[in-house]
Amino acid sequence: xxxxxxxxxxxxxxxxxxxxxxxxxxxxxxxxxxxxxxxxxxxxxxxxxxxxxxxxxxxxxxxxxxxxxxxxxxxxxxxxxxxxxxxxxxxxxxxxxxxxxxxxxxxxxxxxxxxxxxxxxxxxxxxxxxxxxxxxxxxxxxxxxxxxxxxxxxxxxxxxxxxxxxxxxxxxxxxxxxxxxxxxxxxxxxxxxxxxxxxxxxxxxxx
Amino acid sequence: xxxxxxxxxxxxxxxxxxxxxxxxxxxxxxxxxxxxxxxxxxxxxxxxxxxxxxxxxxxxxxxxxxxxxxxxxxxxxxxxxxxxxxxxxxxxxxxxxxxxxxxxxxxxxxxxxxxxxxxxxxxxxxxxxxxxxxxxxxxxxxxxxxxxxxxxxxxxxxxxxxxxxxxxxxxxxxxxxxxxxxxxxxxxxxxxxxxxxxxxxxxxxxxxxxxxxxxxxxxxxxxxxxxxxxxxxxxxxxxxxxxxxxxxxxxxxxxxxxxxxxxxxxxxxxxxxxxxxxxxxxxxxxxxxxxxxxxxxxxxxxxxxxxxxxxxxxxxxxxxxxxxxxxxxxxxxxxxxxxxxxxxxxxxxxxxxxxxxxxxxxxxxxxxxxxxxxxxxxxxxxxxxxxxxxxxxxxxxxxxxxxxxxxxxxxxxxxxxxxxxxxxxxxxxxxxxxxxxxxxxxxxxxxxxxxxxxxxxxxxxxxxxxxxxxxxx
Numbered sequence: 001x002x003x004x005x006x007x008x009x010x011x012x013x014x015x016x017x018x019x020x021x022x023x024x025x026x027x028x029x030x031x032x033x034x035x036x037x038x039x040x041x042x043x044x045x046x047x048x049x050x051x052x053x054x055x056x057x058x059x060x061x062x063x064x065x066x067x068x069x070x071x072x073x074x075x076x077x078x079x080x081x082x083x084x085x086x087x088x089x090x091x092x093x094x095x096x097x098x099x100x101x102x103x104x105x106x107x108x109x110x111x112x113x114x115x116x117x118x119x120x121x122x123x124x125x126x127x128x129x130x131x132x133x134x135x136x137x138x139x140x141x142x143x144x145x146x147x148x149x150x151x152x153x154x155x156x157x158x159x160x161x162x163x164x165x166x167x168x169x170x171x172x173x174x175x176x177x178x179x180x181x182x183x184x185x186x187x188x189x190x191x192x193x194x195x196x197x198x199x200x201x202x203x204x205x206x207x
Numbered sequence: 208x209x210x211x212x213x214x215x216x217x218x219x220x221x222x223x224x225x226x227x228x229x230x231x232x233x234x235x236x237x238x239x240x241x242x243x244x245x246x247x248x249x250x251x252x253x254x255x256x257x258x259x260x261x262x263x264x265x266x267x268x269x270x271x272x273x274x275x276x277x278x279x280x281x282x283x284x285x286x287x288x289x290x291x292x293x294x295x296x297x298x299x300x301x302x303x304x305x306x307x308x309x310x311x312x313x314x315x316x317x318x319x320x321x322x323x324x325x326x327x328x329x330x331x332x333x334x335x336x337x338x339x340x341x342x343x344x345x346x347x348x349x350x351x352x353x354x355x356x357x358x359x360x361x362x363x364x365x366x367x368x369x370x371x372x373x374x375x376x377x378x379x380x381x382x383x384x385x386x387x388x389x390x391x392x393x394x395x396x397x398x399x400x401x402x403x404x405x406x407x408x409x410x411x412x413x414x415x416x417x418x419x420x421x422x423x424x425x426x427x428x429x430x431x432x433x434x435x436x437x438x439x440x441x442x443x444x445x446x447x448x449x450x451x452x453x454x455x456x457x458x459x460x461x462x463x464x465x466x467x468x469x470x471x472x473x474x475x476x477x478x479x480x481x482x483x484x485x486x487x488x489x490x491x492x493x494x495x496x497x498x499x500x501x502x503x504x505x506x507x508x509x510x511x512x513x514x515x516x517x518x519x520x521x522x523x524x525x526x527x528x529x530x531x532x533x534x535x536x537x538x539x540x541x542x543x544x545x546x547x548x549x550x551x552x553x554x555x556x557x558x559x560x561x562x563x564x565x566x567x568x569x570x571x572x573x574x575x576x577x578x579x580x581x582x583x584x585x586x587x588x589x590x591x592x593x594x595x596x597x598x599x600x601x602x603x604x605x606x607x608x609x610x611x612x613x614x615x616x617x618x619x620x621x622x623x624x625x626x627x628x629x630x631x632x633x634x635x636x637x638x639x640x641x642x643x644x645x646x647x648x649x650x651x652x653x654x655x656x657x658x659x660x661x662x663x664x665x666x667x668x669x670x671x672x673x674x675x676x677x678x679x680x
Binding site for chain 1: 387388392397398400401402404405406408409419439441442445446447449668669670671673
């Protein structure tokens with residue numbers, strides 16, 4: 001069983017090819033605005049490094065958000081077109097799940113992504129990675145209040161969010177993420193789409 | 208006896224009615240050029256006949272075919288053409304004077320067929336385009352380009368054969384979604400592109416009854432346009448290009464609009480392209496494929512943008528441009544509006560005209576006069592179209608260009624079409640305006656442009672990025 005993992009939901013590209021329990025190749029690089037330029041060449045390097053063809057992949061696991069809207073679309077487009085045209089099983093996971101699962105400590109995990117203007121995308125996961133608080137676009141103060149309910153917790157962030165104490169910076173463990181979701185049910189590539197957790201400003205104003 | 212002469216063995220050209228210097232010059236200037244010559248075995252140093260041809264990748268064109276005067280009607284032409292069609296394993300085309308019955312008879316004998324007539328190709332005489340297909344039913348190798356376009360609010364995929372025949376085109380338009388916001392909302396457009404992309408790809412392949420394996424190259428709009436929208440098409444094109452080892456052809460959106468015309472008839476150079484759309488108003492001179500010289504453009508608003516803004520002022524729903532065109536047909540030209548930028552340049556300006564309409568509408572309101580929408584539409588359209596016509600006419604005359612093509616969404620405007628045709632007729636310029644369906648954004652035009660870019664060897668690698676603005680190239 002070989003899996004390809006793609007996460008472009010931040011200014012980083014996190015991608016890897018996993019075979020059984022082994023990581024064959026991975027990429028964890030910051031690209032900022034060059035992500036659209038670099039994502040595919042870097043993914044191609046993974047195939048070269050692991051001496052595999054794109055046809056050899058048995059499953060694609062792609063992050064569908066939340067995070068940078070443009071960023072998410074890059075990874076999702078590559079993954080869904082790839083899965084659609086070669087008929088490869090595909091499944092989506094959230095960036096927040098990936099953050100919680102990667103954490104080392106046995107604690108309640110609160111992954112958070114900056115959503116600007118005092119808002120974050122956040123969720124809460126217990127020691128067994130069960131979701132206690134569904135991921136939301138939420139005011140930072142509100143989620144911090146929610147967090148107070150727990151005693152032993154860690155906040156994981158991607159970009160530094162000011163005003164938060166005891167935060168850990170996200171270090172993805174691609175092997176762990178892929179193993180965790182390897183058996184997650186596949187969906188039709190057509191329905192692999194970003195889950196932004198937030199309407200566009202134009203839609204918000206209209207409502 | 209036959210000898211093939213190329214740049215390398217030009218010294219083996221026998222003496223005769225063909226001058227060595229001429230042959231040398233031809234072969235230096237034409238990298239595809241070759242000669243096949245005929246000599247008698249017992250006099251191998253005297254040239255009796257030749258075919259000068261160009262082998263351009265997968266096709267062959269006969270440029271000249273001549274037999275020495277004193278040796279005509281001895282079967283030399285026959286032998287040459289027989290040999291030629293045997294050694295060339297490609298589709299062959301040629302042009303011949305319509306009144307040259309002997310030559311046409313000979314060509315037909317060796318499997319050439321008349322495929323088109325070229326009016327006045329040889330001064331006063333029409334030319335015939337003849338083609339010899341490789342085998343029965345198979346023409347020169349067909350080239351299929353899959354084009355993808357997502358620069359604004361239309362997700363489109365198209366498959367075009369040989370740059371001119373449409374095999375399939377699918378356009379998923381978001382116009383009804385953006386209508387509610389009075390214009391295209393970039394983030395909403397991007398979100399829909401990503402949702403649509405695989406559906407549109409799938410439908411186009413189904414329509415064409417083709418697999419991606421059968422496609423020769425993938426053409427993609429890399430810019431200019433909305434960056435988030437462009438990215439979706441771009442990433443899709445890049446991954447497909449990688450997975451199927453198909454060349455990736457970068458296409459400028461405006462080049463696409465211009466090449467929409469080649470879906471109707473081949474481009475005739477030199478030509479002037481008038482590009483009129485929501486984002487562009489430009490006059491571009493073309494001396495050959497993908498050789499663009501911008502003569503002028505708008506200094507502020509694009510004509511389509513101006514139409515949409517004026518439409519909003521007089522209370523028409525987005526997109527207002529086509530609605531103004533409709534209203535203008537029933538109105539009378541009663542409002543005084545200034546003609547923009549009456550100067551000697553090839554530039555345009557529409558912001559002054561837009562402001563004039565806004566002011567006029569305010570003033571009428573203040574005076575308590577009811578705005579006669581249809582009359583304002585008529586007056587506005589008259590001035591806008593006149594400004595475009597004047598500059599276009601000037602460019603055609605100054606540059607002595609006899610072919611005009613119109614491109615872009617505003618080319619769908621009925622009054623503009625009528626006035627352009629009238630103007631062009633007046634100065635004996637041949638004009639080509641693509642049908643409505645190719646005027647607005649679509650991938651057929653991207654695939655058509657992609658075909659010529661492919662032939663020119665243009666390729667992009669997987670680090671191709673999308674650009675919100677980029678000069679036409």
